[in-house]
Each structure stands twice: as structure tokens, then as C-alpha cells.
Amino acid sequence: MNRNLDRNMEMDSHVFLKSVLAAFVILIGLVLTQIGYSISQLDDLQDSIEQTTTHQFEKLRLLNEAETIGDRRAGLLVKMSLNKDEEERQFEYLEFQRYNNQALNAMRQLIRIEKDPNEQILLKEQLMNLQKIKTAQLDVINMIKVGNTEAAQFLLQSTVMQQQNTIRMTFVSLHEHQQLQVQRMLEKAKGKYYATRGAILWMGLFVVIVVMAISFVVWRRARKHVGNMEIRLLNVEASRLRLHKKATRDALTGLANKSQLNGYLQQKIQQTSKQKSFAVMYLDLDGFKKVNDEYGHAVGDRLLSLAAQRMQGMLRERDFIARVGGDEFVIIMQDSETIEIITSVANKLIAFLSEPFCIGAVVCSIGVSVGISFYPENGTDGAQLLHNADQAMYKAKRNGKNRFVIYKAAELVNGDQLEAR
Secondary structure, three states: OHHHHHHHHHHHHHHHHHHHHHHHHHHHHHHHHHHHHHHHHHHHHHHHHHHHHHHHHHHHHHHHHHHHHHHHHHHHHHHHHHOOOHHHHHHHHHHHHHHHHHHHHHHHHHHHHOOOHHHHHHHHHHHHHHHHHHHHHHHHHHHHHOOOHHHHHHHHHHHHHHHHHHHHHHHHHHHHHHHHHHHHHHHHHHHHHHHHHHHHHHHHHHHHHHOHHHHHHHHHHHHHHHHHHHHHHHHHHHHHHHHHHHHHEOOOOOOEOHHHHHHHHHHHHHHOOOOOOEEEEEEEEEOHHHHHHHHOHHHHHHHHHHHHHHHHHHOOOOOEEEEOOOOEEEEEOOOOOOHHHHHHHHHHHHHHHHOOEEEOOEEEOOEEEEEEEEEOOOOOOHHHHHHHHHHHHHHHHHOOOOOEEEEOOOOOEOOEOEEEO
């Protein structure tokens, strides 16, 4: 009987051991399955983030390209309306046509790669705006060709500039939509990451409680995998920071770009009462094209960086500066500055940038033409303030360059609503 009992106990022990072993195998299988699934999910998440980031970068590039080319096209049209030389005007017309095609092609390509239906609607509306302004701009060019300059300038001021301002504001809205899409994508990726990491940690804790024999292996794998997830999260955060910097900073000079300028200017207007005033300076480097053509783009790029550093060095921390084009910059002075202070700053900028630049073995000199507009006297929205300062800057160029002009809406000088100071 004892022998039978021992035999039964031995059999029960074998069954128990087999059951425990089977339970261990099942638990290990579940853990390995869970970890494998989590790794697969994280790999898929990383691939998705990389693809989405690349897609967003391409959309931002095309959007910036269309916006920049559109502004260049508008600038060429203003130059053509003021230029008396037929050969130069013909060359500018060819450049204008090229910019037209590039801007429209960039928008069409952006529409093709955009997946969001709401965003596609905005992009198609912007494409229609570009086509409408193209028609109006061609009307201006035809008036210029037949010598009807006054009518061309009237159409330019009354219709084309208003359409251009509408296009600029739409581009600002598109940039905001793109940044919102990126933010949503990152928040979604972060949520998936935390959900996956939580599942792994809870499974590891369960295994440690149930079977101490395999706790060390599970803990080591979980720790290693959590470390990998932390690295991937850091990579996601780094990608977000790079995307944000590319969307708001100028890659060459490190200054704010046009997108950040528009956002800052809009916020500045909202925060400033109409009883207070601030100044907008529009700067264009004189002689930069000659240096760029003579010494090459490397010297030209270095010259732009050095000029940006000089301007930053003489401004106060609370002043705002942005690069808005090839050799164009915008400075926003703060509230309650007198006109004497503003003109003093403009004179210092002109003097400071007129000093020679040493770039390796090359010594080059440039100047700067400055246009100034004031809020709210010369405009109550950002586009109007920038436009008026830009017009004042062109007046400074026509007056001999390397000087500043303050926009004056109440007086007419040679057909322009400007006053030279």
C-alpha cells in the first residue's frame, strides 16, 4: 500500500512538474510573443514616423518654395512697372514667367502628395488664387508693354497687391495647418509608444510574480527593450525639434524665417493697443548680387551670415529680426520708440553694414536700403505694414540706395505715397 502511495505521489509529482513546466513554457511563450509583437509595433511606429516626417518635410519645402517664388514674382512686377529700360524689362518679364510656372508647379505637386481632404481644399483654393493673380499680373505687364504705365500702376496698387496680401495670409494659414498636422502625428506616436511600453512592463511584472525562476531573463530583456524605446522616443523628439526649426528658422543665418515673422507680427499687433506704436523696418542689401556673381555663392552665403550677425549685434534682445528673402531682412522695433530713436537705429544699421567684410582673402563692401512703416499709422495688419515698409525700401533704392525712407501715407512724391528722410 505504501508502495502504491509512493507510486501515486511520484506520478502526481511528475504530473505537477509537467504542469508547472507546461505553465512555464506557456508563460515564456506569452512573454516572448508579447515582446516580439511590441518590437514589431515599435519598428512599425518608427517606420511610420520616419515616412510621415519625410512627407511633412517635403510638404513644407514645396509650401515654402511656392510662397518664396510668389513673393519674388510680385517684386519683379513692381520693378517692371518702374523700369524704363526695355531690355531690362524684357529680361525681367522672362524671369517673371519662370517664377509663375515654378510657383504653380510647386502648388500642383503639393496637392498631389497631400492626403488630408480639408488641406487639399485649402491648397486648391490657393492654387486658384495664384492663377487669378497671374491673370491680373499679365494684364499689368500688357499695359506696361503698350506704354500705359499709369494704368498699370493703378491696377497694381488697387487689385494685384490686394490679391498678393490675400495669398500671403493664406500661406500663413497653410503653415499653421501643416504644423498642427505634425503636432497631432507626434502626439499619436507618443501615445502608441506609452501604450506599448506599459504592456511590456506589466507583462514583465506578472512573470516576475508568477515564476521567479525566469524573472532575471524577463527583467533583462524588458530593461534592454525599454532602453531602446527611450532612444527611439529621443529620436522622435529630435525629429520634432528639427521639423520645428526648419519650419521657423532660416537655415543659413539662424534668424527667424518668413513664417515665424508673420506669426510674430500678428501676435504683436494683437498685443499692442492702437494708442501705442511700433516700427517695421524692411532692409535690402545693396550690391549683394554683384558680390555673389563675382565671388560665387559660397562667399555670398558667408556674407549674408556675417551681415545677419552684425545686425543682431547692434539690436537689443527685445527687438525682432528675420530673413524674408535672398538678401532681404525685416526688423520689428518694440513699443513706444520715438521717431528719433528709430531713425538713429536706421542710420547705425546703414553705417555698420557699409563697413567692409573680410571673407577669407576676399574683402567686399555692400550697402543697405531701409524702408520704415509704423503701426498703426501705416497699417493695422501685418501684410499692410510689410507692404508699406517694402515700398518705402524701393523708394530708398530709387533715391540712390544706402539710405532709409519712412512711409508717409498723407503725401505723394513722384506718384508714390512715401516721404524720404
